Amino acid sequence: MTERAGRSRTEEDATPAIAADPVSSLNPVIPEATVARLPVYFRAVVAERQAGTITISSDRLAELAGVNAAKVRKDLSFLGTYGIRGVGYDVDRLMAEMGHQLGMYQNWPCVIVGAGNLGAALANYLSGDERGFSVVAIVDADPTKWGSHIGSVEVHADDDLPRLVPSYDIAIGIITTPPAVAQSVADRLVSAGVGSILNFAPVVLTVPDGVLLRNVDLALELQVLSFYQGRTREDPESA
Amino acid sequence: MTERAGRSRTEEDATPAIAADPVSSLNPVIPEATVARLPVYFRAVVAERQAGTITISSDRLAELAGVNAAKVRKDLSFLGTYGIRGVGYDVDRLMAEMGHQLGMYQNWPCVIVGAGNLGAALANYLSGDERGFSVVAIVDADPTKWGSHIGSVEVHADDDLPRLVPSYDIAIGIITTPPAVAQSVADRLVSAGVGSILNFAPVVLTVPDGVLLRNVDLALELQVLSFYQGRTREDPESA
DNA sequence: TAGATTGTTAATCGATTAACAATC
């Protein structure tokens, strides 16, 4: 999944969408496909570091990340030159650089809109240690949920968004509402001042230029699986 | 998000991954990128049909799906020729064909491994009406959860997998466990006879040829968002 | 030096899209 300005989509992407050109002209342009692999490399490098590894070859990293070694070298070359020929990449340096690029050493305040199962799952998921994000508020349209807590985060009224966003300096809005209200939620997040939106509602959203948008569609992945199942397996009971 | 054999998705692509060539040589080969867009088109066509639309142009469908019209026509051409020049596509026929390809009129039995927040969210999400899937069992390693229910689905002991899978003719395993145990869960799902795996654990899994694997990495999408945030916004409080 | 491994080039592959003839 990935998309672009107000329209496209993942395509991702299984892939997600991006609104407006997010890449500063001051930085080298890193291809979207490479950016999407950085978190996977990062995870592998962190694990190797904890295991005491000092240097890692592109071959080994490729194995851990499940990709081609040439792709690893190409991807890492976008980050600059941290490899040593004949030796490999310095694990500490690699981890530091990738963590920096991914904003792992920052702490973006997020709001989750929709205190349902998925919202709760994400709130718990993200409250785990250092990922570069912290969920500072959850909002919901259901008054019976207001004042309750998910983990340590309070559930607020959705009308509180215009106050919450500036007050907590919230940068990212995460939409886990039903699809019918997702566009209006996105509009309100944008007016409230959020700069990026991660949308879990299965609907195509439109946001103004300058607002980053990525989409995750849980049902889509299953439907793609189902497509291939239908081509390789016997039919199950018909519905 | 999306990928290929033995690796992961997002890993592999931010797109999800597929293990082994899943496309029967008897059917026309539909590109992965096209398959990933079919659910989006399908959703739009279903909505238009409910609104009473009889025919739809590639232009309109493109607008609804957030993609280029030429891409829509190209994608639909893989399904066969259902369009009428000068008129558009017959909505009923389009919906039927896409629904068929996506297995929407079938009912694949699924098992969710991991009765945590995410597992519960998915169980509820998928128990919604006709999506071509039904969650027939949830398993968890925690004995205190055994016998409880999420929605109407019972939580079983994870050791029950070898019995549950054949008994319910389960085709798809959904992994929502912590990453540390995900590979062993995948191995056990495969031995139990599952043909496809949808993995939500942030780890690269390996499965035998012939087993379909797709990965969804919730944190990855946020990390990609964070990457672009870091390039366009001011830094938040450092962590 | 000999062996290992990077960084980069260039070939290849696949996906996107503009354009337009076909045709309803």
Added chain:
DNA sequence: TAGATTGTTAATCGATTAACAATC
């Protein structure tokens, strides 16, 4: 016929990967 819209071609664009010179 005139207008609309598909289906398909071909150009373009971008991503992947094999190969290998550079070099530790």
